[in-house]
Amino acid sequence: MATLDLLLHPVRLRILRTLLDGRPATTAQLRERLPDIPPATMYRHVAALAAAGVLDVLGEKRIRGTVERTYRVCWDRAEIDPADRATMTTDDHRRTFTAFIGGLLADFDQYLACEPADPTADGVTYQQVALWLTDTEMAELLVEIRAAVTARMGRDPGPNTTRRMISLVAMPAE
Template structure:
């Protein structure tokens, strides 16, 4: 499993989001989908993710004298493990959440700036809810939410399917307890 710094770097987070739920992609295909990332930067960050075991090479082929690799995300490695989260300082968590939030806001801005963005028609949703849970109920909720998303990650792309990115933030609300 990876560190928050590895996964939440703005460029690496975009690479991972692009690969989540997609067929394996080459670095050239990633560059086509993320044209604002300079080629050298793209290659460097793909190499970092591959070296860390977050990306795996699923195919290699010779193209004009070089080796072209196709990558996919190793879902089991693309998470910050509980021990690493436990070892993070409050400042580490603050930086990680800021990076996550900035990435989420950048994704939303790219969507809104795209041709034909229609949030209501496209089913864009952002909302919060509050629930009172014991530690056991909380663990069960996280398992259920994870299962709901994971159950759909194997869906193949089809003409009638639109790719959606699901983000989850869960924060205790200590103010409500006072």
């Protein structure tokens, strides 16, 4: 499992967010998607994620004397495991949630910056609901949501498809 410090580094977090759709990418492709990250910084952080097992090398090919690797996220290694999560302090949780929300804000800001942004036509939604659930029902709901999302991951872009970000936050509310 990955550590909190590994996953919450701003550059590594951006790399992982770029790979959220499950599609593999080379470091060169990641650099195209994240052009503001200097090449040496990109390579260093991709290497750190790969060394930790968060990124899996799918393939390698030689290009002009160097090796180009294709990576994908190993989702089971890209999450803090429940035992480690249980030891997180309140400040650790606050820092993690802040990073999550910061990523959402950056994604939404990037979407709005693309002209013409039309949230209604593009199916943008943000909503909150309150449900009365037992712990067992909540666990079942999360399994159902994960299954629904996982079944749609890894699809290739097509003529009638749009890359969409799906985010979920669940917490008790008194």
